[in-house]
Amino acid sequence: xxxxxxxxxxxxxxxxxxxxxxxxxxxxxxxxxxxxxxxxxxxxxxxxxxxxxxxxxxxxxxxxxxxxxxxxxxxxxxxxxxxxxxxxxxxxxxxxxxxxxxxxxxxxxxxxxxxxxxxxxxxxxxxxxxxxxxxxxxxxxxxxxxxxxxxxxxxxxxxxxxxxxxxxxxxxxxxxxxxxxxxxxxxxxxxxxxxxxxxxxxxxxxxxxxxxxxxxxxxxxxxxxxxxxxxxxxxxxxxxxxxxxxxxxxxxxxxxxxxxxxxxxxxxxxxxxxxxxxxxxxxxxxxxxxxxxxxxxxxxxxxxxxxxxxxxxxxxxxxxxxxxxxxxxxxxxxxxxxxxxxxxxxxxxxxxxxxxxxxxxxxxxxxxxxxxxxxxxxxxxxxxxxxxxxxxxxxxxxxxxxxxxxxxxxxxxxxxxxxxxxxxxxxxxxxxxxxxxxxxx
Numbered sequence: 530x531x532x533x534x535x536x537x538x539x540x541x542x543x544x545x546x547x548x549x550x551x552x553x554x555x556x557x558x559x560x561x562x563x564x565x566x567x568x569x570x571x572x573x574x575x576x577x578x579x580x581x582x583x584x585x586x587x588x589x590x591x592x593x594x595x596x597x598x599x600x601x602x603x604x605x606x607x608x609x610x611x612x613x614x615x616x617x618x619x620x621x622x623x624x625x626x627x628x629x630x631x632x633x634x635x636x637x638x639x640x641x642x643x644x645x646x647x648x649x650x651x652x653x654x655x656x657x658x659x660x661x662x663x664x665x666x667x668x669x670x671x672x673x674x675x676x677x678x679x680x681x682x683x684x685x686x687x688x689x690x691x692x693x694x695x696x697x698x699x700x701x702x703x704x705x706x707x708x709x710x711x712x713x714x715x716x717x718x719x720x721x722x723x724x725x726x727x728x729x730x731x732x733x734x735x736x737x738x739x740x741x742x743x744x745x746x747x748x749x750x751x752x753x754x755x756x757x758x759x760x761x762x763x764x765x766x767x768x769x770x771x772x773x774x775x776x777x778x779x780x781x782x783x784x785x786x787x788x789x790x791x792x793x794x795x796x797x798x799x800x801x802x803x804x805x806x807x808x809x810x811x812x813x814x815x816x817x818x819x820x821x822x823x824x825x826x827x828x829x830x831x832x833x834x835x836x837x838x839x840x841x842x843x844x845x846x847x848x849x850x851x852x853x854x855x856x857x858x859x860x861x862x863x864x865x866x867x868x869x870x871x872x873x874x875x876x877x878x879x880x881x882x883x884x885x886x887x888x889x890x891x892x893x894x895x896x897x898x899x900x901x902x903x904x905x906x907x908x909x910x911x912x913x914x915x916x917x918x919x920x921x922x923x924x925x926x927x928x929x930x931x932x933x934x935x936x937x938x939x940x941x942x943x944x945x946x947x948x949x950x951x952x953x954x955x956x957x958x959x960x961x962x963x964x965x966x967x968x969x970x
Contacts, residue, residue: 531595531854538853543597546852547860550599552722553843554861556886557583558868559728559878561602564671565836568615568622573757576872578834580865581759586826586838587862591855593818597847598800599861600826603839604890605664606788608671609925610836614781617924624770626762626831628778631771632785633828633837640820648787649794651952655908656915656932657791658897663919663928664788665894670920672887675880676702700740701881704731708885716889721846724886731882745881749873756869762834780963783956784926789837793823796840804848907943911936930960 533539562575579602586600614625639645652660673679677698712727720726735745771778797820801813808814823840830838847857868875898916903909915932919925937957940949 531591531856533854533856536853538851540856542851543854543856544860546597546847546850546857547599548864549721549850550597550841550844550847550852550857550861551864552725553846554583554599554601554841555722555864555868556724556728557601557604558865558875560604560883560886561607561835563878563880563883564607564611565622567611568625570622570834571757571761573872573876574759574761574763574834576875577757577759577869578762578830580756580869581833582826582830582835582838583865584862585829585833586822587858587865589822589825590819590840591858591862593822594815595855596797596801596806596815596819597804597852597854597857598797598819598840598844599847599858600823600838600840601865602830602835603789603792603837603841605668605792605894605925606785606837606839608664608667609781609784609788612671613924613926618777618781620770620774620777620781621767623765623767624774624778625836626766626834627768627770628782628785629835629837630766630768630828630831632782632789633824633826633831635782635786636789636824636827637821640817640824645790645817645820647950647952648790651950651956652787652791652933653908653911653936653950653953655901655905655912656929656936657795658901659912659915659932660788660791660929661795661897662895662912663916663932664925665891665897666916666920667923667925668887668891668894670923672705672884672891675887676705676884678702698740700738701745701879701884704735704738704745704879704881705884705888707731707734708882709888712885712889721850724889727885728878728882731885732878735879735881745879747877749877751873753870754873757872759833764832765834766831780926780930780960784929785837787929788925789823789827789839790820793820793840796842796844799842800840800844800848803845804853806853907936907939907945910939927964930964933957934960934964 558579561579562572565575566572583601590596590598590600610625614620615622670679708727708731711730712723715723715726732746738745798813801807826838901912911932914935915928918931919928934957937949
């Protein structure tokens, strides 16, 4: 089924590669429930939903494409789900899950048509870079906010503010710094699963130190247990919410769609190049199938109760370990399902142990700024607008919208209006109307 001999690999090598990929991305089992639980969703059910979404998406990718690419709920999009859709817009998590579901359906339909190529071409490269870097900076701010360094921002521009150091609990902060240093050393040494190891190390260390007289890490009730029931979230989405509240839903829906599409395409191309899966022209065969797998995983993940599921760049670690086929993704999926039985241990991981993962993942996303060409000043200004507004305003959608508007206006006034893709121009007009309506209201 996986054509192992044809791809120059073995069962043992593929299984080891799958375990390596899981080790590199297993931090999402802690980070995703920790973040989405802020919306009021059941944390135990979130762990099960995260694992099911990751396993289902990885299996779909394996079966449809035979690529060694694993999927899981995406970083950045889970923050958008929590802090923008449910937080700033005050949409119930049931409605937010419906948005994720219909985004997956839209993504699936477009992945089967040529229009997906138009969508990819519509957004210029500088704005794509700005979106990735802006979300990375947003994740860093969330990590610092969870440590008490930033106050809860108000829903207005430039609302982010630092807390007084006298109000910050120093013990968790010190643990988080140690975790970042330790993870950085491990990553420098190319140790597989560096972030997971750092989370475990800080969790263990937290048992021996206290904050306000209470241990940072409580003692687990055991090592193994049955997986938490997914019932509190399973099929609990308010399926028709986006249609009943279209005025407040369309920008979040577009944001979910665009970010997922760009993230998926970039990850698939990056991992496939490392694995030698691209053709002589640098194109990825079976790309439509890969995008269909990603889109289906997003829709199914929403049914389980998770935010957007997407391809993970951490799959590259499995490729480096020798993974070349979908059997690697199957092995990763199996590890996610097995991890559910270690819920007593996963449930005690403190925020101080999660923060290093957030800070490092965010910093890695900022690396995209090095690809920004400063010869195209219109693109640079648009990208910088996005990078600044997303964390400062604590809104991914609004930052992207303003960045698109700024870029379009600059291109118009510099006489380069012919280079504006019709889809970007249309979106910029709609974004402008929406922002003016919000300000007037």
